[in-house]
Amino acid sequence: MSRLLDVSPEVRAEIGDDEAVRLVSGETGPQMYACASCRGGGDTAVEETSALLYLAQETAVLAFAHARCIPSQVIPVSDAAVEPLIAAQQGDPSNVPTPTVVPGGPVPISITGSMMVCDGITYAALVVEPGAAVARPGTQGARDEFLSLLSERGFSAIPTPDMTLPPLLSGWSVVLDGGFLTSVLFPGASGRTEAWWQAQIPAEVPEAWLSAARGNGVVLLYAAPVGTIGIHTGNDELGAALREAGRRGLLVAGSVPLTGA
Structure with a gap:
């Protein structure tokens, strides 16, 4: 089943056109998810959804979010930050944190x-x-x-x-x-x-x-x-x-x- 999934050009450039097509078609990635922004439940089959890519130097983690909460984008993170993201996805592929900036530097x-x-x-x-x-x-x-x-x-x-x-x-x-x-x-x-x-x-x-x-x-x-x-x-x-x-x-x-x- 095709998904209501937005994959931005930046995310597509990182994951490749083939993987983007598989995501949108429903071949890969979960249908149900916990929004990476508001943490509420989401369903890619019935509501507009954004693909987010948490990108570290050595690896990357893909997550979903309600389109109303955050647009599809690449989010740079440190290698230290991506480790708990990977661990969370092993237990629950939809469970990821939300990046922003803290006073003291541009740190997610x-x-x-x-x-x-x-x-x-x-x-x-x-x-x-x-x-x-x-x-x-x-x-x-x-x-x-x-x-x-x-x-x-x-x-x-x-x-x-x-x-x-x-x-x-x-x-x-x-x-x-x-x-x-x-x-x-x-x-x-x-x-x-x-x-x-x-x-x-x-x-x-x-x-x-x-x-x-x-x-x-x-x-x-x-x-x-x-x-x-x-x-x-x-x-x-x-x-x-x-x-x-x-x-x-x-x-x-x-x-x-x-x-x-």
């Missing part, structure tokens, strides 16, 4: 929506992890400054995410538009508000996530260095990974006010 990250029960209250959460070490801006060093950079912006170390509510991040905001996630903003240079993460197309979020975000007025934003959290399909697995990161002193977080609706 995964950003995953989740639910977190903290001190008995259920919160909407976003978990971010870079695909490589994040150097301090303007430096050439290989030292990972990701946590230091975030600490300077108000994030705090969270050893016990189940019990410790992260501090409010002044000037930050998670922006919703019509129930869709559009961006995470932070106070940039000279007091100007800038986008820390920007959805290319407003991202659909689960109703439970939306309800918790609106009910509490904040979204918990967790972050850990490359290779710390990994890729997880469920809240329980992700929560366990966050707890382990906190135990190791590798988890920082902040409570980000919600704006829009």
Whole structure:
């Protein structure tokens, strides 16, 4: 069965015309997938879908996403970032993270929506992890400054995410538009508000996530260095990974006010 699959010229150039034809015809690749952007389920037979190619120096990983979430494109990643992508595809070919840019350098990250029960209250959460070490801006060093950079912006170390509510991040905001996630903003240079993460197309979020975000007025934003959290399909697995990161002193977080609706 032919698929509603868009393979951009850039992706086609990397995988070859023959493989692109096989993908569109349904000969290769899964029909059902978890969107690489919003993590929601997708079906290439009934909804417009984008082919994404995560490209490292030595290898590449193909993923699918809702066309409404992100266009078909080649996404450069580090070799360190592509290893968990390959491991995830061995267990679930559709389970891949979403790249964007973190303050501190053009490093791809995964950003995953989740639910977190903290001190008995259920919160909407976003978990971010870079695909490589994040150097301090303007430096050439290989030292990972990701946590230091975030600490300077108000994030705090969270050893016990189940019990410790992260501090409010002044000037930050998670922006919703019509129930869709559009961006995470932070106070940039000279007091100007800038986008820390920007959805290319407003991202659909689960109703439970939306309800918790609106009910509490904040979204918990967790972050850990490359290779710390990994890729997880469920809240329980992700929560366990966050707890382990906190135990190791590798988890920082902040409570980000919600704006829009």
